[in-house]
Structures are given as structure tokens and as C-alpha cells.
Amino acid sequence: MSKIRVYQLAKELEISSKELIEKLKELSIEVNSHMSTLEDENANILIELFTEESKPKTISNTKEKPPNQEQHDENKLETLDNKEDIIVNTRNKKEKRNKNKNKRNKNSMADNYDDRVESKGERVIQLKSKVTVKELAEIMDKNVSEIITKLIGLGIMATINQELDYDTAQIIASEFGVEVEPLEDVTMDDVIDDIEIEPDRPEDLKPRSPVVTVMGHVDHGKTSLLDAIRKTKVTSREAGGITQHIGASEVKVNDKKIVLLDTPGHEAFTSMRARGAKVTDIAILVVAADDGVMPQTIEAINHAKAAEVPIIIAINKMDKPSANPDRVKQELADHGILIEEWGGDVISVPVSALNGENIDTLLEMILLVAEMEEFKANPNRKAIGTVIEAQLDVGKGSVATILIQNGTLKIGDSVVIGTTHGRIRAMMNDKGKRVNVAGPSTAVEITGLSEVPEAGDQLFAVEDDKIARAIVEKRINKIKAEQLKASQKISLDALFSQMEQGQIKDLNLIVKADVQGSVEAVKQSLIKLSNDEVVINPIHGGVGAITETDVNLAAASNAIIIGFNVRPTASADSLAKKENVDIRSYRVIYKAIEDIEAAMKGMLDPEFKEEDLGKAEVRATFKVPGAGTIGGCYVIEGKILRNAKVRLVRDGIIIHEGTIDSLKRFKDDAREVATGYECGIGLSQFNDLKEGDIIEAYQMKEIER
Numbered sequence: 001m002s003k004i005r006v007y008q009l010a011k012e013l014e015i016s017s018k019e020l021i022e023k024l025k026e027l028s029i030e031v032n033s034h035m036s037t038l039e040d041e042n043a044n045i046l047i048e049l050f051t052e053e054s055k056p057k058t059i060s061n062t063k064e065k066p067p068n069q070e071q072h073d074e075n076k077l078e079t080l081d082n083k084e085d086i087i088v089n090t091r092n093k094k095e096k097r098n099k100n101k102n103k104r105n106k107n108s109m110a111d112n113y114d115d116r117v118e119s120k121g122e123r124v125i126q127l128k129s130k131v132t133v134k135e136l137a138e139i140m141d142k143n144v145s146e147i148i149t150k151l152i153g154l155g156i157m158a159t160i161n162q163e164l165d166y167d168t169a170q171i172i173a174s175e176f177g178v179e180v181e182p183l184e185d186v187t188m189d190d191v192i193d194d195i196e197i198e199p200d201r202p203e204d205l206k207p208r209s210p211v212v213t214v215m216g217h218v219d220h221g222k223t224s225l226l227d228a229i230r231k232t233k234v235t236s237r238e239a240g241g242i243t244q245h246i247g248a249s250e251v252k253v254n255d256k257k258i259v260l261l262d263t264p265g266h267e268a269f270t271s272m273r274a275r276g277a278k279v280t281d282i283a284i285l286v287v288a289a290d291d292g293v294m295p296q297t298i299e300a301i302n303h304a305k306a307a308e309v310p311i312i313i314a315i316n317k318m319d320k321p322s323a324n325p326d327r328v329k330q331e332l333a334d335h336g337i338l339i340e341e342w343g344g345d346v347i348s349v350p351v352s353a354l355n356g357e358n359i360d361t362l363l364e365m366i367l368l369v370a371e372m373e374e375f376k377a378n379p380n381r382k383a384i385g386t387v388i389e390a391q392l393d394v395g396k397g398s399v400a401t402i403l404i405q406n407g408t409l410k411i412g413d414s415v416v417i418g419t420t421h422g423r424i425r426a427m428m429n430d431k432g433k434r435v436n437v438a439g440p441s442t443a444v445e446i447t448g449l450s451e452v453p454e455a456g457d458q459l460f461a462v463e464d465d466k467i468a469r470a471i472v473e474k475r476i477n478k479i480k481a482e483q484l485k486a487s488q489k490i491s492l493d494a495l496f497s498q499m500e501q502g503q504i505k506d507l508n509l510i511v512k513a514d515v516q517g518s519v520e521a522v523k524q525s526l527i528k529l530s531n532d533e534v535v536i537n538p539i540h541g542g543v544g545a546i547t548e549t550d551v552n553l554a555a556a557s558n559a560i561i562i563g564f565n566v567r568p569t570a571s572a573d574s575l576a577k578k579e580n581v582d583i584r585s586y587r588v589i590y591k592a593i594e595d596i597e598a599a600m601k602g603m604l605d606p607e608f609k610e611e612d613l614g615k616a617e618v619r620a621t622f623k624v625p626g627a628g629t630i631g632g633c634y635v636i637e638g639k640i641l642r643n644a645k646v647r648l649v650r651d652g653i654i655i656h657e658g659t660i661d662s663l664k665r666f667k668d669d670a671r672e673v674a675t676g677y678e679c680g681i682g683l684s685q686f687n688d689l690k691e692g693d694i695i696e697a698y699q700m701k702e703i704e705r
């Protein structure tokens with residue numbers, strides 16, 4: 001059996017022999033002097049005791065241990081662990097056992113004692129919102145001095161008893177490869193990690209009503225159609241109560257229910273889908289018979305296709321003398337929608353929202369499609385739904401309209417919605433009536449939530465409040481990580497590496513251009529670039545500026561937006577930044593093709609990138625002899641630099657690209673003009689400036705490889 005002398009151990013423990021002897025006396029371990037030898041059983045006890053305050057660098061001579069000592073040490077360690085009530089690490093007994101084992105191993109494996117930093121992910125500790133330096137050291141099995149050194153590295157001069165906040169403790173722990181989880185009254189592992197949706201057994205599924213959204217070009221009659229449907233189906237008794245209560249309504253046709261969402265179809269298909277919500281079973285595409293297929297009609301078609309939702313065409317305004325349904329059908333066919341009477345599989349119904357003509361037929365067709373699609377749900381499970389809309393009500397607090405999609409929601413249920421939780425206090429249906437239960441395909445307004453959730457957030461009823469709270473807590477903590485993930489959305493720069501890692505198989509593209517011909521040309525040329533690794537998939541193409549809808553669709557479908565001679569609107573631009581959607585603008589088709597081709601080979605030239613400087617609006621134009629047309633401008637964003645490159649944008653379309661010829665404040669030449677100031681701008685070799693034009697200034701910036 002190995003032995004160690006008192007002075008040797010004292011040295012190892014970085015204390016005086018006298019201190020050690022005193023400690024030994026306290027523990028009734030007899031020694032005569034600093035030269036006395038210690039049984040390693042006793043040495044281990046001391047090591048453990050002093051480790052709690054300051055850990056020795058190397059422990060020698062403690063390599064072996066008699067078998068009966070294991071028990072002794074373990075008891076000792078249990079006592080030490082009790083000190084760790086700050087961490088109350090009860091959640092993972094196995095982990096604790098391992099930890100104890102580690103401690104025992106430390107005693108028996110002296111050589112490894114010095115640096116046993118666990119690799120990342122191997123060790124998780126739980127902390128309350130505040131922890132002292134000493135406690136953190138204890139929890140992590142580190143020397144206080146090690147913690148303090150790390151803190152100094154972060155510019156924090158801390159003492160042993162100083163309290164650290166959670167974030168700081170987390171940073172320090174991560175330096176040692178230790179993961180940190182927040183500790184609350186409910187420990188996270190007492191509950192499930194997050195909601196786990198158990199699939200329903202086929203025999204539990206019952207037919208459910210279809211949920212319908214109405215989409216279409218502006219002024220083609222979306223609102224009128226919804227109103228017409230409601231009017232047809234509202235009984236005289238309810239007529240007075242037709243006022244909209246919540247963002248959805250129900251109509252009964254032949255004893256069958258149809259749920260109509262008021263949410264504009266675009267939102268249901270873009271921002272909501274971007275949040276992972278699928279709320280629509282069937283899309284009604286309204287096309288005015290006198291106007292035909294328009295840009296938003298095409299957008300709507302593409303949204304519905306991307307979401308794999310069946311479409312029913314309502315050819316509206318049939319009462320108008322100028323109505324030409326055949327033209328509508330032809331134009332739809334041109335866009336890949338072939339209606340039934342022309343041999344396709346899309347149902348179309350000529351209607352008039354104005355006089356109610358054929359509205360009944362439209363509703364019957366909805367039921368027919370629903371029947372074919374066999375929408376089903378299990379009413380006998382905890383509710384699952386999606387927030388249609390939500391707001392803060394002065395009287396009721398947070399209110400949200402929820403579309404129940406599966407299961408049944410009841411008063412008193414505990415729910416998790418995104419990062420909000422609560423207990424259902426009251427429910428109101430679309431007629432404004434209080435209800436106690438809401439089954440699948442029912443929209444209800446609920447109260448009782450801790451905060452206002454967001455449209456598109458999913459609702460899950462859970463066992464109890466404790467679980468709801470714990471899950472929300474955990475989700476909030478995950479948000480940071482998710483934000484990081486969001487920044488890893490597909491970008492052309494990262495395409496190759498993501499292809500290589502097999503993370504992407506389809507490169508979804510949205511193509512916007514100044515003329516339809518270009519949209520098609522760009523789409524066709526890009527499709528041809530598909531290879532064995534990745535399929536180029538243009539999910540949407542359209543004419544005009546890049547809009548928020550495009551960005552939302554891109555975010556929802558993880559697509560890149562290719563702008564050909566067009567620019568994003570200001571709101572689309574900021575949304576793209578927020579959602580990390582890659583927007584690429586090109587002036588010539590071959591450059592777009594070249595870039596995508598290069599990106600697929602991982603050879604995209606990343607050396608220069610455009611850096612936006614600012615925007616100025618042309619508010620007046622002047623002809624100046626010798627200088628051509630000068631724009632009297634107002635800088636609306638950023639700054640305009642005399643030597644910047646510029647782009648002239650009119651209604652979202654790039655009219656010209658070039659450089660600035662003159663930049664003046666009053667009569668004087670200016671080097672730069674900032675937001676809120678007026679200036680005169682003359683462009684090199686370009687005189688066609690018009691009021692309302694936007695001059696975008698940018699510079700090419702070298703990017704480090």
C-alpha cells in the first residue's frame with residue numbers, strides 16, 4: 001500500500017504542515033509530526049476536503065486504493081455533493097454517479113488529475129441565475145484560481161465570493177468544455193425536452209372539416225367572396241351577429257362545416273409557413289373574369305404549389321359584361337394550372353361575389369375536394385393548433401385566435417405556444433359565443449396566456465403548468481442557438497460546402513426580373529445547371545421589384561432570390577437582412593448563371609462584395625448647360641459619396657448603373673452628403689433622371705477569403 005508523509009501531502013495541497021496536522025486532529029487521525037506517514041485512505045479524505053477549497057495540482061502516491069475504501073469515499077463524496085445544493089443536480093442521477101466515479105478516479109488516477117477537462121457536450125451542469133466564483137469552481141471541479149484567471153481574461157476582476165450572473169458563468173463553463181443549463185424549480189429533465197408529437201393511430205382518426213384560405217390579385221374580390229360566402233350561409237337568426245369576432249369563420253353546407261380563414265392567403269402561405277405553420281387545407285384562388293391572371297395570381301399559384309395545397313379557382317365578377325372566363329382559363333393553363341373541363345385536375349367555378357351567383361357550387365366543390373383529400377384528425381388527444389392572430393386586449397390581456405388542427409382544447413388546459421405559456425381561461429368561437437371545448441378544425445379565441453404569441457406559432461396542450469413553463473423556459477434558452485442557425489440559411493457563398501455536407505439537395509430560387517421574358521430566360525438557363533448533387537429549382541418567378549412576399553417565400557422555402565435588373569423594396573431589404581435571405585442582383589443573365597455555376601463548384605469569387613452606402617431620392621430635376629441633367633436630391637438613407645458607384649432605380653427596376661459625375665451641396669462640391677440633407681447629383685453619361693427616382697450608392701468592398 002502506498003503512503004505519503006504529512007509534509008508531502010501538505011505541500012501537494014498547498015497548505016502548511018501545521019494546518020494539515022490540525023485538520024488531521026479534527027478528524028481524529030493520529031499523527032506525531034510532519035514526518036509521519038499517512039495511510040492513503042486518510043490522505044484521500046484530506047484531498048477531498050481541501051479540494052473543495054483549493055485543488056492541488058498533482059497528487060502523487062495515491063494510485064491504489066483498498067477495495068473497502070470505495071464505499072468510504074463515496075459516502076464522503078455524497079456529503080460533499082450535498083454542499084452543492086446550489087446546483088441541485090438531481091435531474092440526472094446517472095450523471096451524478098458518473099461524477100462521483102470521476103472523483104473517485106481522480107483519487108486513483110493521480111497522473112490524470114491535473115487536466116481532466118471534459119470534452120464539450122460530455123458534461124452538463126445546472127446553475128441558478130447567480131452563482132459565486134467558489135460555487136462555480138466546486139460545481140465544475142475546478143480550482144478557484146482557474147476560474148478567477150478565466151474571469152480576468154474576460155476583464156472581470158472577481159473575488160472568491162463574488163456572484164457571477166448566469167451568462168458569465170456560462171461563458172466560463174464553456175471555457176472548460178462544460179455545458180450549462182438553467183436551473184428552475186422544475187428541473188428540465190423532469191420533463192420532456194420539448195413537445196414530442198406522438199403520431200395518431202389510424203383507427204383514432206376521424207374526418208375533420210377543411211380549412212380554406214382565399215388568395216388572389218388585388219381587387220379581384222377576395223374580401224367580397226368571403227363576405228358573400230358568409231352571407232349565403234348565415235341563418236337569419238345569426239344575421240345580426242355577422243360582425244367578425246375572430247380571424248376565422250365557419251359555414252355549414254349540407255351539414256358539413258367549412259372553416260374560412262380571414263388571414264390574407266399570402267400571409268398564410270408566406271410568413272406563417274416561414275414559421276413552420278401549415279394552416280390551409282385548400283386555397284381558393286380568386287381571378288376576376290374581366291381582368292384575368294395578374295402577377296399576384298401567379299404568386300398565389302406558386303405559394304399554394306410550394307405548400308402542396310390543392311387549389312380551387314373562383315372565376316369572379318361573372319356578372320360583369322366584360323367577363324371573359326375562357327381567357328382566364330387560357331391564362332391559367334399558360335401558368336401550369338389546367339382546369340378540369342380542359343382535361344386538367346383543377347376545379348374552377350365561375351362566381352359573382354356581387355350577386356351570389358354560384359357561391360353554393362363553390363362551397364360544394366370545397367367539400368368535394370375535402371372529401372377527396374380525406375382530411376382527418378384525432379379529437380381524443382391533447383390539442384395541437386396554430387395562432388392565426390394575436391393581440392393585447394386592454395380588458396382581457398393577451399388574446400389569440402387559434403385554429404385547432406388536432407385534438408381537443410378545453411377550458412383549464414395548460415398550453416405552450418411558441419415561447420408563451422398559459423392556462424386556457426376562456427374560449428370564444430367565431431360567432432362570439434363562449435365555448436368550453438374546441439375540436440379539430442375549429443377556430444377559437446383564447447385568453448389566459450402569459451404573453452402575446454405570434455401568428456404562426458403552434459399551440460400544444462400539455463400535462464400541466466409546470467411542464468408548460470419548463471418547456472417555454474427551455475425554448476427561450478434555445479432561441480440564441482436558433483438565431484445562429486438562421487444565420488446559416490442557404491447563401492450562394494455557402495452553397496458548395498452545404499452541398500458537400502449533403503445538407504442541401506435542392507437549390508430553391510426565386511427569380512424576379514424587369515420583364516417576363518427575362519424571368520423565363522433566367523429560369524430556364526438556371527434549371528439546366530442542375531447536376532447529380534443539386535437540383536436547381538425555381539420555385540417562383542415574377543416581374544417587378546423584390547418584395548416582402550418574395551423574401552417571406554424565400555425564407556419559408558430556404559431559397560435564394562435572384563434579381564435581374566430589379567431591386568428589393570426597402571421593407572424587403574430589411575426583412576431579408578432579418579431573415580438572412582440571400583438576395584443577388586444581376587444586370588446580365590450570363591453573370592447570374594456564371595455565379596451559380598461557380599457556387600456549385602465552390603469557386604464563387606468571393607473577393608469583392610457590394611457594400612450599400614446610402615440612398616437619395618430625386619425630388620426635382622434641372623438642366624445645367626455643360627453638365628446635363630442634375631437631380632435635386634434628398635438623402636433618405638445612409639450617405640452618398642462623391643466617388644461611389646450608383647444605381648438608378650425607378651419603381652424597383654434598375655434603369656442605369658454607373659458613377660457620380662458631380663455631387664454638390666448648394667453651389668459647392670461635396671465629398672459626401674448624409675441622411676436628411678439635400679444635394680445635387682449628376683450621373684456620368686446619364687441624363688434621364690426623373691422625379692421619384694432612387695439613386696442607390698454603393699462601393700465594392702474586398703472580402704477576406
Ligand SMILES: Nc1nc2c(ncn2[C@@H]2O[C@H](COP(=O)(O)OP(=O)(O)OP(=O)(O)O)[C@@H](O)[C@H]2O)c(=O)[nH]1
Nearest residue numbers: 217218219220221222223224316317318352353354
Ligand atoms: N361586379 C362585381 N364586382 C365585384 C365582385 N366581387 C368584388 N367586386 C368588386 O371589386 C372590388 C374589389 O373587391 P374586394 O373584395 O375588395 O377585393 P380584394 O381582392 O379583397 O381586394 P384587396 O383586399 O384590396 O386585395 C370592389 O369594388 C368589389 O365591390 C363581383 O363578383 N362582381
